[in-house]
Amino acid sequence: MRSDLPLDVSIVVTLPFQENTLIVSLPGSKECLVIDPGFGSRRIVEQLADLQKSPVAILLTHGHVDHIAGVAGLRETWPEIPILIGVGDAPMLLDSQRNLSAPFGMPVTAPPATQTLNHHDRIVLAGIPLEVREIPGHSPGHVVFVYSNAKVPLVFGGDVLFQGSIGRTDFPGGDQQLLIEGIHRHLFGLPDDTLVFPGHGPTTTIGQEKQDNPFCGLN
Numbered sequence: 001m002r003s004d005l006p007l008d009v010s011i012v013v014t015l016p017f018q019e020n021t022l023i024v025s026l027p028g029s030k031e032c033l034v035i036d037p038g039f040g041s042r043r044i045v046e047q048l049a050d051l052q053k054s055p056v057a058i059l060l061t062h063g064h065v066d067h068i069a070g071v072a073g074l075r076e077t078w079p080e081i082p083i084l085i086g087v088g089d090a091p092m093l094l095d096s097q098r099n100l101s102a103p104f105g106m107p108v109t110a111p112p113a114t115q116t117l118n119h120h121d122r123i124v125l126a127g128i129p130l131e132v133r134e135i136p137g138h139s140p141g142h143v144v145f146v147y148s149n150a151k152v153p154l155v156f157g158g159d160v161l162f163q164g165s166i167g168r169t170d171f172p173g174g175d176q177q178l179l180i181e182g183i184h185r186h187l188f189g190l191p192d193d194t195l196v197f198p199g200h201g202p203t204t205t206i207g208q209e210k211q212d213n214p215f216c217g218l219n
């Protein structure tokens, strides 16, 4: 966990897809958000216990199985916890074909969304204000969460923009052109030192990806 950030962000790398589950809270707060709980919810619950944090909401960037497989397990421990996802991906929670778990041979579903999110929605959960930006292309209703209440903004980005790469677009509903346009329009306008926490791999910055990213960089 980094202590130089405006929010505490703890990452649990879930297997087998090396997916980053994020535990996000205001510094010193016991309340937190869990973003994209992946496979192995027991490890996520253990990490929450180690951090002495209780989740007040589950935020989902998109409906692919590696980002939602832990939702049901978290709901066993916290039955009332709200589940938020972009309106375009909400049906994937209930459909193992659409969330790609059945095609991967491990059918999984999740409880239904309690709130669906639209582009430019603003939410405040665990005291953390976030702006929703819809960036489709990896999945039809993919959203990212932007925290801009600090000198260094943070993006909880799912499978849109990675260090040196972008989300796969070869799944049903994928569209590489749309994804790249969305990154340019909705992420590259943020300050260069904006930190991006992606769904897989290391944290990066908007400036680094504008400079170096071979798929969507501006050079």
Ligand SMILES: [Zn+2]
Pocket: 062, 064, 138, 159
């Ligand atoms: Zn995905």
